Amino acid sequence: MKFYLLNLKRVLIIVMIKDIALLRLFQLVSPGLPIGMYSYSQGLERAVEDGLVTTSDQVYDWIEGLLEQGMTQIDLPILARLYDAWSLDDITKVMHWSATLMAYRETFELRAEDRQAGQALARLLIELDFEDAAFWLRRNDATLATLYALAAVRWEIPKQEVVIGYLWSWLENQVLCAVKLVPLGQVAGQRLLIKLADLLPEQVNRALSLTDKEIGGSAFGLALFSSRHEMQYSRLFRS
Numbered sequence: 001m002k003f004y005l006l007n008l009k010r011v012l013i014i015v016m017i018k019d020i021a022l023l024r025l026f027q028l029v030s031p032g033l034p035i036g037m038y039s040y041s042q043g044l045e046r047a048v049e050d051g052l053v054t055t056s057d058q059v060y061d062w063i064e065g066l067l068e069q070g071m072t073q074i075d076l077p078i079l080a081r082l083y084d085a086w087s088l089d090d091i092t093k094v095m096h097w098s099a100t101l102m103a104y105r106e107t108f109e110l111r112a113e114d115r116q117a118g119q120a121l122a123r124l125l126i127e128l129d130f131e132d133a134a135f136w137l138r139r140n141d142a143t144l145a146t147l148y149a150l151a152a153v154r155w156e157i158p159k160q161e162v163v164i165g166y167l168w169s170w171l172e173n174q175v176l177c178a179v180k181l182v183p184l185g186q187v188a189g190q191r192l193l194i195k196l197a198d199l200l201p202e203q204v205n206r207a208l209s210l211t212d213k214e215i216g217g218s219a220f221g222l223a224l225f226s227s228r229h230e231m232q233y234s235r236l237f238r239s
Contacts (some may be wrong), residue, residue, distance in 0.1 A: 043225035073217035076207035118142035
């Protein structure tokens with residue numbers, strides 16, 4: 001009986017640890033995280049302004065394209081490598097992959113967004129007693145994925161869940177932007193989330209299977225409309 005109770009206690013502890021990690025992930029991907037991600041549309045505002053994206057189906061096509069050509073080919077595999085580097089406390093590799101991710105940002109606006117979000121998360125993590133975050137506070141190659149991976153490793157969130165959470169946060173933000181910009185109704189936005197979420201498991205698996213040489217890609221429409229958004233006269237979202 002004593003042996004049984006000891007094993008049961010161990011199981012309960014493991015379950016509690018997993019539950020805490022899951023809660024930390026919810027915190028990390030929450031729209032309420034004070035890093036200002038709601039301020040960016042990643043070119044979508046200009047695409048709507050120019051008439052390229054005006055319906056729910058066109059929003060789906062836009063986000064699907066960014067998911068397959070950008071997030072799956074670039075952001076997610078690099079996030080996984082940042083996670084591995086932080087797990088080993090290998091700052092040289094962290095810097096390499098952070099700089100690599102920043103190099104894939106094709107416009108001033110996209111680079112500024114990633115840097116500002118990364119530095120904002122660094123400031124938050126410093127306040128939460130993450131000493132490692134201070135190094136990234138004023139670095140031009142700070143990215144959101146870099147600091148996100150740091151928090152995930154320190155909070156012992158499993159890597160696959162980390163990648164899924166990061167992707168979901170991006171997807172939710174894109175749909176919320178479309179709801180405001182097109183505009184779409186709230187129900188239409190939820191339908192889009194359901195439909196697009198069906199794509200995520202396959203894309204995450206593909207991203208995690210890529211070798212270093214297979215990482216890379218470009219979404220020409222994103223680069224074009226992001227650069228045009230930088231000069232848009234009247235806009236809701238930050239440039």
